[in-house]
Amino acid sequence: MNKPESLQVVKQRRDGVLAALVDSIPYIKFLNISFDRRGDELTAVMQFEDKLIGNPAIPAIHGGATASFLETAALIELAWQRAWTAMEDSQLDADDVAAAGYLRLPKTIDFTVDYLRSGLPRDCYARARVNRSGRRYASVHVEAWQDNRARLFAQATGHFLMPRLNTGG
Amino acid sequence: MTEEELRQRVTVAKKFMAALPFCHALDMRIDEAGISEAVMSMPYNPMTVGDPDTGVVHGGAVSALMDTCCGFAVNLHPECVSPTATIDLRMDYMRPAKPGERIFAKAHVYKATRTVAFVRAIAYENDPENPVATATGAFVFSKSSKSGKADAPTKSGAVA
Numbered sequence: 626m627n628k629p630e631s632l633q634v635v636k637q638r639r640d641g642v643l644a645a646l647v648d649s650i651p652y653i654k655f656l657n658i659s660f661d662r663r664g665d666e667l668t669a670v671m672q673f674e675d676k677l678i679g680n681p682a683i684p685a686i687h688g689g690a691t692a693s694f695l696e697t698a699a700l701i702e703l704a705w706q707r708a709w710t711a712m713e714d715s716q717l718d719a720d721d722v723a724a725a726g727y728l729r730l731p732k733t734i735d736f737t738v739d740y741l742r743s744g745l746p747r748d749c750y751a752r753a754r755v756n757r758s759g760r761r762y763a764s765v766h767v768e769a770w771q772d773n774r775a776r777l778f779a780q781a782t783g784h785f786l787m788p789r790l791n792t793g794g
Numbered sequence: 795m796t797e798e799e800l801r802q803r804v805t806v807a808k809k810f811m812a813a814l815p816f817c818h819a820l821d822m823r824i825d826e827a828g829i830s831e832a833v834m835s836m837p838y839n840p841m842t843v844g845d846p847d848t849g850v851v852h853g854g855a856v857s858a859l860m861d862t863c864c865g866f867a868v869n870l871h872p873e874c875v876s877p878t879a880t881i882d883l884r885m886d887y888m889r890p891a892k893p894g895e896r897i898f899a900k901a902h903v904y905k906a907t908r909t910v911a912f913v914r915a916i917a918y919e920n921d922p923e924n925p926v927a928t929a930t931g932a933f934v935f936s937k938s939s940k941s942g943k944a945d946a947p948t949k950s951g952a953v954a
Contacts, residue, residue: 652852655841676819679862680877687816688865688880689858696854730845733853737884 630716641719642712643667646704646728656690658697665709669698671749678746686744691769695751695781696736699765702753703731703785729788731763736783744778747771761787795829795872803827807869817862820855830871831902834863838894849893853927856897856917857885860929863899864913868933871903871911875938878911883931891926895919901929911935 643662647653656677661668671677671694679687708727711717722728751769758764762784769779795803804827811817811824820842826833836859844852861883868878891897900922901915915929916922 649846650852651841651843651846652855656854676815678815679817681813681815682877687814687858687861688883689820689854689861690816692857692861692883692885693852693854696857697852729847732890733885733887735884735886736853736857737882738857738880739882740880743879 638712638716638718639709642708642717642722642727643705645719645723646701646708649728650730652693653697656693656697658694660701665706667698667702667705667752669694669701669751669753671751673746673748675746680743683743684746686746686749688738688740691740691744691749691779692736692738692781694749695738695767695769695779696733696783698751698769699736699753699767699781699783700730700733700785702767703755703758703763703765703787704728706755706758707787724791726788726791731785731787734762734784734786736781738779738781740779742776742778745771749778750774758787763787799872800827800829800870803870807866810869811862811866814862816858820858822859822862824866825898826900827866827870830867830906831900832863832866832870833898833900834859834866835896835898837896843893845890848890850890851893851897853885853887856887856891856899856927857883857929859897859899860885860901860915860917860927861931863901864915864929864931865933867901867903867913867915868906868911868935871906871935873906873937874911874935876936879934881910881932881934883929886928888925888927891917892919897926898922899929906935906937908937909935 753767842855911933916925917927
């Protein structure tokens with residue numbers, strides 16, 4: 626029997642894989658998006674900046690920024706879920722996960738954003754739910770809110786093509 | 795809409811667009827403006843890359859260009875009297891955009907009711923027949939009440 630890993634080691638491995646997934650993507654940096662992790666649950670956070678404003682008269686966050694945020698949340702959630710299973714089952718670290726091809730992001734097939742109210746000049750949060758995840762296709766729903774979890778300012782649903790893994794598994 | 799009215803509208807819209815921080819951040823520009831239709835574009839920018847292995851631009855950036863261009867086309871509808879907002883926008887991604895190339899979006903309002911403008915758009919690098927993505931959206935719309943007098947409103951109830 627293997628000795629159980631220490632909490633520190635487990636945390637480091639999980640955070641390492643998440644960072645490897647997120648940190649290399651320039652557009653995520655450009656939009657100032659980060660991910661809060663609680664166990665396997667991710668919350669995407671887009672920190673407000675003036676450059677995200679679409680209409681300065683209201684002022685409101687640009688619909689394109691909102692769409693980008695939601696699509697990013699969906700893509701990372703999908704890749705993260707698949708990587709999570711592999712990571713937890715075989716105790717893979719970030720390098721193993723990368724070698725197996727888990728860090729390749731899915732490709733968006735279509736993405737529909739529903740704008741419920743204007744995005745205020747505040748931080749945005751989003752959580753994605755994978756409704757179906759097959760070997761090739763996945764369907765994901767995303768919800769985004771600002772001050773109040775129950776008052777969504779946007780939601781989206783989209784279909785994605787999953788990248789093939791190197792191990793064929 | 796007369797040529798002169800269209801020119802005025804384009805001038806106002808260009809000024810408005812230049813004042814939008816997110817469009818400015820992505821370096822968007824207006825290439826063509828006509829009645830109910832528009833072409834806009836943005837240069838390739840390493841900051842908008844979504845896939846570092848290939849250098850392909852993130853779909854969200856293309857979506858931002860499409861959304862802006864659709865909104866601009868709504869503004870160019872002859873009966874548009876107030877600023878618009880996106881109700882919903884569906885993006886279909888046909889293929890990755892070619893790294894290093896400027897991306898264009900061409901949008902047109904194919905139907906406007908008293909309250910909603912329906913818009914279609916395509917994104918491409920140089921050939922509209924070979925699109926990177928297409929978009930379909932519904933936008934907030936308010937028709938001018940004056941135009942009602944001018945072209946006697948239909949009573950068919952066909953307005954949504």
